Amino acid sequence: MGKRSLVLVIADKEIAAKILFALSASAAILAVGLICVFLFMQGLPAIWNIGIINFLTGTSWRPTWDPPLYGILPMIVGSLYVTAGAILFGVPIGIFAAVFMAKFCPSPVHKILKPAINLLAGIPSVVYGYFGMVVLVPFVRENFGGNGNSILTASILLGMMILPTIITISESAIRAISPEIYEGAIALGASHENASFRVVLPAAKSGVMAAVILGIGRAIGETMAVRMVAGNQAVLRMPHEFLSGARTLTTNVVLELGDAYGGHRAALIATGVVLFVFILLINALFSMLKKKGGA
């Protein structure tokens, strides 16, 4: 070290560490920025060419016709259906499971449940899709009719897939509520169930809402599993047709991008833009709720 003082050496190390952290952080921001730029650069002109109204509200997707039709309303609606269905199945089960894990579950059971749920989060979506094909599709076909590849099937499967997100985040939100709040309710003569559901769960509502929104984000972005069970017809469906197949924004891209070129390819990238805007909206909602919860 020679004549350099220890203080200076430590200061140098701190600066080096700061630069390292700043670089790592900017890598993530850079990635998001690049995705934004390239997606919009390629997608927006296509939307412009097709016409934003035609593109978003057109009910026919006929990329091989002459002239081709690029209406993605069926896919937007398809995405909304399967996401809404996933919420219908996943959110109540997820929230009840989270309350159970935080407030009711004896600790030996928790020791088994927790890793099981983490495992659920780690299963690749193609495996969920396979499970959907061999179990859920026949189940829906035999019990509800249709050929089984349907909005309903995709909803159930997505409902399962968003469970770990909802359970894990809700459980930690519930656990973060201070025990004094719970004791306050118990001291008024409330039962454990009442205190847990009427006081602790509402106290954790901003965290639980955040969990639900992250779940929605996962559901709307899921591709592979949906593709394997949803039927994928690019047809505008009405809500009562939940036993028919539907195509989502994500599956539209993955089904056709492989052999698309020119305007078709651009229209698919534009589909990705619409999906990306959905995700941005969901994230904005998420951070708004988080801010509200903090205040």
Add this chain to the structure above:
Amino acid sequence: MNKTNKYSMKNVDLWYNDFHALKNINMDIPPNEITAFIGPSGCGKSTLIKSLNRMNDLVEGCKISGSILLDGESIHGNIDVNALRKRVGMVFQKPNPFPMSVYDNIAYGPRTHGIKSKFKLNEIVEKSLLDAAIWDELKDRLKKSALSLSGGQQQRLCIARALSVQPDVLLMDEPTSALDPISTAKIEELVIKLKTDYTIVIVTHNMQQAVRISDNTGFFLLGELIEYGNTQQIFSMPSDKRTEDYITGRFG
């Protein structure tokens, strides 16, 4: 059994796992008076007050023996513990309002015990807040979050919340230790007013507080009840050397 006593404790021992936290407590608590528990940290005074509405049931590894009678009836027999806690309200050391509106904080208890009528709930909310001497400050803020109140207001809200289920007894576990002197004075004034309708047990670290508000004082040390009696008497002529040492500030 002396029927006139609100609480009657006989040979109460309590363990947290292997730790013997209360040792052979014998104590009667008269109705419509303020009884203060004093003593240094870890002496068992908080443990004892939490035994009176069985909040200790929530503590894992807690074992209790002996008898605690409320109006002549054991609180450990075949009784509904929720009904016990409805009869015996509790105010905690740190104000713990629920993160909901002022109104819902008060209405939660009555709702839990089956009151649904909006009219009746409004009445209870107003009466509870009036009794806790905070109605004037809060009557225009009933829909506001309870967390937006000051610490002292939160604590009086918690007292109002405890009153909302019409208890006979009010247990207060160091209710002013987290508050400033002005809020503390307001709460002391309130507690003295409340004793006409309620039996009050208060744990306090603050000996002046015990002198100012209580009728009876129990001095605890290392899980034992060292001395119990009239507050004036305890503070002017303690019969036990250890009580004298504590109240004259020789330890604690």
